[in-house]
Amino acid sequence: MFFYCPSASGPHDTMPQRVCVDLIPLMSVSKPSKSARKREYLALQALGERLIDLNAEQLARIPLDDQLLQAVITAQGMKSHGALRRQKQLIGKLMRQVNPEPIRIALDAFGRKDRLAKEIFHESEQWRDRIAGEGAAALAEFLAFTGTENRELMQQSRAHDAATDDKKRHLIRRRIFSEIHRELTAKMQNEPR
Numbered sequence: 001m002f003f004y005c006p007s008a009s010g011p012h013d014t015m016p017q018r019v020c021v022d023l024i025p026l027m028s029v030s031k032p033s034k035s036a037r038k039r040e041y042l043a044l045q046a047l048g049e050r051l052i053d054l055n056a057e058q059l060a061r062i063p064l065d066d067q068l069l070q071a072v073i074t075a076q077g078m079k080s081h082g083a084l085r086r087q088k089q090l091i092g093k094l095m096r097q098v099n100p101e102p103i104r105i106a107l108d109a110f111g112r113k114d115r116l117a118k119e120i121f122h123e124s125e126q127w128r129d130r131i132a133g134e135g136a137a138a139l140a141e142f143l144a145f146t147g148t149e150n151r152e153l154m155q156q157s158r159a160h161d162a163a164t165d166d167k168k169r170h171l172i173r174r175r176i177f178s179e180i181h182r183e184l185t186a187k188m189q190n191e192p193r
Helices: 024-028 034-052 056-060 066-076 081-095 100-134 136-146 151-162 166-190
Strands: none
Touching: 034 066, 034 081, 034 100, 056 066, 066 081, 100 136, 100 151, 100 166, 136 151, 136 166, 151 166
């Protein structure tokens, strides 16, 4: 523990004894440093910048005050780099006046949905390639994985195997992808996460 004890032995000192002051409580009540405040402001500005990438429907689902919403909409229409930079700074300034937690929670929820959509898309591509390449064995494995019996997918798989024209095979691969994507989307949305 640190103590500051001024000397009581000076010629102009009228204090008869030493007074010791505990500095630790004084240090803990100090305000955050300028660097810490700047990091916090930049984090809020970055959070606000994420709002610019959202569409109108997503923005409507986030609790934003009118000024912040208008600043975000204005930034979405800007093309000039300098003007957009200044608008982002304004959004950061406005973010300091609102509670950022509901905004952060909503943006994280949108991010999870986007990641899930990308995951489903990627997995659909892999299954399509396997079914087109391996045929009935991969199809049976996919149907067991999803726990469904998709007649359209079975028909498209047989048509792909029977097709001789590359153009027709490509068209059938797209149909297979659509069916797989629909099945995986239904499966993933029904699973608890």
